[in-house]
Amino acid sequence: MTIAFPRGIGSKLLLIVLPGMLIGTVAMFLAFERIDERGRMAALQLRLDNFTITLAAALVKPLWEFDDSTVERLFAATADVPELLEARLVNADDIVMAIVRGHRAEPEGTTALHKTMALVQKSPAGDIAVGRLEVSFHDGLVQDEIHSQRAGGLLVLIGSFLLLGGATLIAVRLIVARPLSRLRDSLFRNASTQTREPLVWQARDELGEVVGAYNQLLAEIDQHNRDIHHLAYHDPLTNLPNRQLLEDRLGHAIAVAERHQRQIAVLFADIDNFKVINDTLGHKQGDRLLNTVAERIAATVRGMDTVARWGGDEFVLVLETISSPGEAASVAEKLIEAVGVPVALNTTLIRIGVSIGISLYPQDGRDVTTLIKNADMALFEAKGRGRNTFHFFDQAMNNRALRRLDIAVALRHAIAQDQLELYYQPKVDTRSGAIVGAEALVRWRRPGEGIIPPGDFIPQAEESDLIVAVGEWVMRRACAQVLSWRQQGFGDIPVAVNLSPRHFQRERDIDRIIALVEEAGLPPALIEIEVTESTVMRDPDLAIALLWRLRDHGFGIAIDDFGSGYSNLAYLRRLPIRTLKIDRAFVADIDQGKDGAEIVRAIIAMANALGLGLVAEGVETEAQLRFLRESDCTVAQGFFFSRPLPVAEFEPLLRASDPPAFAARPVLARPVAALS
Known part of the structure; x- marks a missing residue:
């Protein structure tokens, strides 16, 4: 048989208290009874x-006077004493003279009390026994009274115990069980719902302190939940809605817009x-800039609109x-104007721009994903058109995005399947017309499509580590070609190879370039590494260290497109460069004005x-060449001399001159006489 024990704390308290009370009451009753x-x-x-x-005092004289009748009378009267068990009179000769017993026989289980007293007659001669x-x-009578009193006491005891037990039961339920039940119910209710309802409590006892602590805990949990909810849906840096909250609000806005047209x-x-600013001034200043921009954007729009941080910048x-x-265009213009106000960062006044892409519901998409994707595509277009502007989405952008994706996927296979080719553009001495080197330029011949322009696939490669693989492929082929020209008797022809900024983010990529040239057995002096100014500015210290390596x-180290980037002369002095390549935009302006x-x-x-050393890029007219020669720029390249050519078309330029010394060999397409 299983014994069911009470589970409630009130019942457990009663189970402990009531037996204790009973034992204590019985013990007290027995103690009082004993007393x-x-x-x-x-x-x-x-x-x-x-x-x-x-009795002894009354019997002495009759015994002395031998008054037996008085003795008998006095002695017989003792029988009426209720407690008397036995009285015995013994004379001086130790002879029992009289015995009297009480009317009640000795009760069973009673106790007898005995008293003996000598009977002495006082006389002048002395005391005589x-x-x-x-x-x-x-x-017996005492025991009867005790038994009688015990029965009444037991009734009083039982009544008192019942009364006290009932009072205790009521007190435990009112003071302990019921408050604890309220506390338990409140715990269950608050655990099963999202709201936190405090428990109202008036008492100031220990339970009141427990309830006070419980209510404080509820308040803290509620605050923590609010904080967690806020963090889950807001950006911790700018306190703007994050991506998840943005998508939720945009989904709601789409539903409302669909319903109300x-x-x-x-x-x-x-x-x-932003990345250049962040890397140059540090992440702390970058965070300050993000907060400033977030505040300006939020101040530009209406309260009903949503501004969210999507990620990064x-x-x-x-x-x-x-x-x-x-x-929407008006808001975009206001944003560009607001963000463009200079920002003081680390004692430096920075003027920034913002590019914006815009998509519209319903014409550009009817769901959250499509609208954001198309706005992102429009942003890409805005950046491609010079930055610090805005652009609306159109379907042609989607086609271009699909094209970029197709190229990015196919480019991985192009490297493995050897679909890339190297073209060479000659560098020409502006005075003699001799070819003094060449620049290696990669082209992609895609099966079924033909030559894909570098502008279509190089940006895609730049966005991933594919550009590193492309750069290594170019370096390997360029080294092999220089060695091939040497074997064909053309001499040592220096070749310039462009390296991506990604090569200067990891030391191992530069080490790999060095290893490729060493494996080819080519003197490194015949390879000139071309980098842009932005390559150095991304992480100047690391880039400078790798360039020195x-x-x-x-x-040889050359700065490509010099003047188009930051042109930071402080860093220029630290760079181990040998050659500056004048950007084609400046060369084109030679014909445009002073x-x-x-x-x-x-x-x-x-x-x-x-x-x-100097190389002028993009020379396309004779006037440009004449100006460069007169200004003491010794080397130029551009379409005026030759377009980039595949090896099979480039090598005839190398064979065209006599004598065979490479430095004296004129450009076939533009003989020396035409350059004078």
């Missing part, structure tokens, strides 16, 4: 003593050149209930002062 019994027995003993003394008196009392605009904004805005695309191994020509002259003068 009462002792008192009654002491009183009985006292009565026995008094009775014996009184005339006999002795022996008296015995029993405690309204338009929505999604603006995808990206800070121009990207923000997405949802403009609800717009009347026309022009309204290349220079120490014997490679300012363009003066810029080129300034670059040439600076390079000559620093002892650097």
Whole structure:
């Protein structure tokens, strides 16, 4: 048989308290009864003593005078004493003269009390013993009284216990069980719902303190839940809604717009050149800039619109209930103006731009994913058109995006399947017309499509590590070609190879370039590494260290497109460069006016002062060539001399001159006479 024990704390308390009360009450009752019994027995003993003394005093004289009748009469009267068990009179000769017993026989289980007293007659001659008196009392009456009192006491005890137990039961339920039940119910209720309802409590006892702590815990849990919810849906840096909350709000806005036939605009904004600023000034200043931009964007839109941080330096805005695309364009213009206000960072005043792509509901998409994707595509288009501007999405962008994706996927196979080719563009001495080197330029001949322009696949490769693999392929082929020209008797032809900024983010990529040239057995001096100014500015210290490593191994270093980037002269002095390549945009401006020509002259003068070599890119007219020659720019390249050519078409340029010394060999397409 299984014994079911109570589970409630009130019942458990009663299970402990009531037996204790019962045991305590019974113990007290027995103790009081014992004390009462002792008192009654002491009183009985006292009565026995008094009775014996009184009777003895009355019997002495009759015994002395031999008055037997008086003795018998006095002695017989003792039989009426209720407690008397036996009285015995013994004379001086120890002869029992009289015995009297009480009317009640000795009860079973009673106790007898005995008293003996000598009977002495006082005389002038002295005290004379005339006999002795022996008296015995029993405690039967006392026991009867005790039993009678015990029965009444038990009734009182039971009644008291029931009364006290009931009061205890009520007190436990009111003071302990019911409050604990309220606390338990509150715990269950708050655990099963999202809301936290505090427990109202008036008492100031220990339970009141527990409830107070419980209510405080509820408040803290509620606050923590609010904090967690906020963190789950907001960006911790800018405190703007994050991607998840943005998608939720945009989904709701789409539902409302569909129901009421309204338009929505999604603006995808990206800070121009943020990575350069972040890397140059540090992440702390970059975070300050992000906060500033977030505040400016939020201040530009309406309260009903949503501004969210998408990630990094990207923000997405949802403009609800717009009347026309022009309204979205107006907001974009305000954003560009607001963000363009200079920002003071680390004592440096920075002017930044923002590029914005815009998609519209319903024409550009009817769901969250499509609208954001199309706005992102429009952003890409805005960046491609010069940055710090905005552009609306159109379907042609989607086609171009699909094209970029197709190229990015196919390019991986192109490297493995050897679909890439190297073209070479000659570098020409502006005075003699001799070829003094070449620049290796990669082309992709895609089966079924033909030659894909570098502008279509190089940007895709730059976005991933594919550009590193492309660069290694170019270096390997360029080394093999220089060795091939040497074997064919063309001499040592220096070749320039462009390296991507990604090569200067990891030391192992530069080590791999060095290893490729060493494996080919080619002197590194015949390879010139071309890098852009932006390559150095991404991580100047690392880039400079890696450029010096290349220079120490014997490679030539050239700055490509000089003047188009930051042109930071402080870093220029630290770079181990040998050659500056004047950007084609400045060369094109030579024909346009005095300012363009003066810029080129300034670059040439600076390079000559620093002892650097010069190459002018993009020479397309005879006037440009004449200006460069007169300005003491010794080397040029461009379509005026030759387009980039495959090896089979480039080698005839190398064979065209006599004598065979490479440095004296003129350009076949433009003989020396035409350049003078």
